[in-house]
Amino acid sequence: KYGIQCDWKKGYATLALNERRMDDLIEMEKASHATFGYDKMQLWDKAKLKQHLGSDIYVGGLYDSNSGHLHPLNYCLGLAKACLDLGVQIYEQSPVVDLVEKSGCIEVKTDKSAVISQDVILATNAYIDALPKSIHHGINRKILPVESFIIATEPLDQATADSVINNGMSVCDNNILLDYYRLSADNRLLFGSDSSSEKDMVQIMRSNMLHVFPQLENVQIDYGWAGPIDMTLNASPHFGRISPHIYFAQGYSGHGVALTGLAGRIIAEAILGNDERLRIFEGLKVPSFYGGKSLKNLATKIGVLYYKFLDRYR
Structure with missing residues (x-):
């Protein structure tokens, strides 16, 4: 409605690290269809997932073609501009x-x-x-405020970016303290985790990232930051x-x-x-x-x- 430029891209996958967690995704897909009449989710086995994600650690996933990701700061600034244009004072x-x-x-x-x-x-x-x-x-x-940490790699060349995610989707696993990641509009991999530590979180996030994508061993980390999430x-x-x-x-x-x-x-x-x-x-x-x-x-x-x-x- 307001033409906010925030790099919106469709496609979101929730991934399972073992068969028990895959059963959770199967139940989620059933409930979304039977209870809510939502038919945009697809169950992917390991082979189907490998067509789009360059990692071997997952047994499968649940792909939602109607969800997606965006640049949250630009979205926030776009909402603020829309408010100002409508006469709101900030x-x-x-x-x-x-x-x-x-x-x-x-x-x-x-x-x-x-x-x-x-x-x-x-x-x-x-x-x-x-x-x-x-x-x-x-x-x-x-x-409770729970810290979430994110790193951003240097911009990846297209071949390397495609070796990570080749369909533009955003991804998370279905752990309680989960990993989540996506490619930005300038082909950086943004990789985050919900956890708290007194250690060097940039190095911990890099280690977590390499566990998922070992092919990024020689990729530099340009940025790292953290902030609290309000968890109930x-x-x-x-x-x-x-x-x-x-x-x-x-x-x-x-x-x-x-x-x-x-x-x-x-x-x-x-x-x-x-x-x-x-x-x-x-x-x-x-x-x-x-x-x-x-x-x-x-x-x-x-x-x-x-x-x-x-x-x-x-």
């Missing part, structure tokens, strides 16, 4: 220090000024602990209301590029008077985690070790 570097509900309005206090609003949405993702408790009212207990304990999204006019959306659990757009639409519908879809999400059970930041960090480290164990032996 203010950055304006930290909110308090919300005060008054009769018929909400005063949003920043460090230097205040804004009077009819409705407020808390959309802070994994950074909610930066807000005072008087603002978030404890919904930070629903999420059961990977269910957490959308709802603190009060009739203060909404929140969090707990995307690694699916935020698409799910944030849906969250925005659902909350907008509720603000305009139709909260039918928001009430469905409010009915989801999302366990709470009790404890301060230090306990959260400890729980995250223990959880990573536990899920690594499960990924290795299940």
Whole structure:
């Protein structure tokens, strides 16, 4: 609709590292068709997968021709431009220090000024602990910030790029702490993992990448970066209301590029008077985690070790 230039490309595959995990994908394909009437998924055996992916470590996969990948920053900037073109005002570097509900309005206090609003949405993702408790009212207990790390190779020549992925799809495995990767528009391999470590994560990511694609041994790594993902304990999204006019959306659990757009639409519908879809999400059970930041960090480290164990032996 808004002509956002963000390198959108269709094709997404979820891959299994053993036969037990392949059974999970088989069940997923059955459920998507029987329950949701979705017919864009195809089960690929090892031979079919090898036609498009240059790795020998997987036993098969589930390919979705209707999903895909994009450049998330350019998508975000494109959404912001579309908003500005429609008359929306965006203010950055304006930290909110308090919300005060008054009769018929909400005063949003920043460090230097205040804004009077009819409705407020808390959309802070994994950074909610930066807000005072008087603002978030404890919904930070629903999420744990889990670090995700990504590396980007130097641009690959076309033959090397095709030796990795030759159909432009994005890929992840179906571990709990998963690897995910794709080729960028300039033929860099972006390779990431959801895990936490105090070690040199660029080297760890490179080692993980070479486990999947040993043919990239002589390829240079140009960039590496990390950031927190807001995970809920059961990977269910957490959308709802603190009060009739203060909404929140969090707990995307690694699916935020698409799910944030849906969250925005659902909350907008509720603000305009139709909260039918928001009430469905409010009915989801999302366990709470009790404890301060230090306990959260400890729980995250223990959880990573536990899920690594499960990924290795299940």
